[in-house]
Amino acid sequence: MSIQLPEDAAGLSDLAVDQSSCTVAVARMRQDPTLGSAQVTVEQPGGRLAGRPSEDCPADAARRSR
Structure with a gap:
């Protein structure tokens, strides 16, 4: 999956990228519980x-998605 920021947006910090990626990955896995993981760019x-794969997200977030 991909998150595309608008051209006029400021660049995100590494922490903001991690947070956005994990939020989208966990949301996607909650939509489709058959997914074992999700990659977000x-x-x-x-x-x-x-970006990052869902496996790199905090363990408690991934556990709650299942």
């Missing part, structure tokens, strides 16, 4: 890509 202005 954050597309920032200037072509900067960042």
